[in-house]
Amino acid sequence: MATLPAKQTMKERILETADRLFYLQGIRAIGVDTIAAEIGISKRTLYNHFPSKDALISAYLARRFVQPPPSDKLPVEQILGTFDRLERGFASKGFRGCPFVNAVAELGSEDQAVRKIAIAFKESRRIWFRDLLMQLDIADSEGLATQLALLVDGAIAQDLVRGDPSMARAAKEAAKVLLANAGVGVGENGATGKPQRAKKPRPSPTA
Numbered sequence: 001m002a003t004l005p006a007k008q009t010m011k012e013r014i015l016e017t018a019d020r021l022f023y024l025q026g027i028r029a030i031g032v033d034t035i036a037a038e039i040g041i042s043k044r045t046l047y048n049h050f051p052s053k054d055a056l057i058s059a060y061l062a063r064r065f066v067q068p069p070p071s072d073k074l075p076v077e078q079i080l081g082t083f084d085r086l087e088r089g090f091a092s093k094g095f096r097g098c099p100f101v102n103a104v105a106e107l108g109s110e111d112q113a114v115r116k117i118a119i120a121f122k123e124s125r126r127i128w129f130r131d132l133l134m135q136l137d138i139a140d141s142e143g144l145a146t147q148l149a150l151l152v153d154g155a156i157a158q159d160l161v162r163g164d165p166s167m168a169r170a171a172k173e174a175a176k177v178l179l180a181n182a183g184v185g186v187g188e189n190g191a192t193g194k195p196q197r198a199k200k201p202r203p204s205p206t207a
Contacts (some may be wrong), residue, residue: 012048013039019060026050027057027106054113057103061117064099068128075132076184079148083172086155090165097160098153125149138182151175 008016012140021030032053050056071078071109089095096102100118107114130145138144155171158164176186 003048010041010045012043014046014049015055015059015063018056018062022057022060023064023102024094027103030149032056057107058113058117061100061103061114061121064119065124067124074103075135076179076186079129079132080172080175080186082148082152083155083168083175087168089167090155090159090168095159098156101153101156122149122153126153129190133182136182136184138184140182144178144182147148147178148175151178 014035017034018030020034021038032043032046035056036043039046046056050059068078068082073081100121103114104111104118109115126145126149129148130141133141133144151171151174158167158170182187182205
């Protein structure tokens with residue numbers, strides 16, 4: 001017998017509503033009055049769960065702090081798959097860019113709590129790239145991971161300006177070049193996942 005989905009708690013309803021409104025309309029544009037009215041509760045009820053708007057903003061960003069799930073795919077496939085996911089995200093109607101960059105841009109770098117979680121998220125993605133590159137025995141996995149992270153952020157910025165999901169594909173092609181230059185075999189339809197090693201010359205046949 002199928003089980004019914006668990007009913008959302010009030011705290012979950014508040015956070016889900018704040019997440020949607022903050023991301024689509026902006027953190028500064030949305031006050032706690034708007035969030036409470038959207039749910040049909042009083043501000044006092046909202047404050048019983050989140051004592052301030054700052055606490056709600058922090059919870060919203062923490063909710064967006066999602067790590068890529070474990071995968072059995074080859075490291076290079078996982079790296080390049082990042083750009084495929086970006087393209088799908090760009091094509092969705094509700095895409096409004098990186099929530100962490102948006103939050104820092106809106107609230108300013110002086111908001112240390114927001115800045116701290118934004119830096120933590122960006123660094124976690126860079127480290128995710130680095131760990132995959134280390135599996136491929138890349139000499140400068142730190143540097144290449146930073147370059148890949150920059151490609152991701154650059155693709156997001158370009159899509160927001162141009163409204164063109166193909167920016168993710170362009171970033172993916174640039175990532176392939178970086179990987180190939182680092183010695184990783186990247187084919188037309190994907191990657192071998194194996195570092196390209198210089199082949200040893202075969203010994204000349206004896207006369």
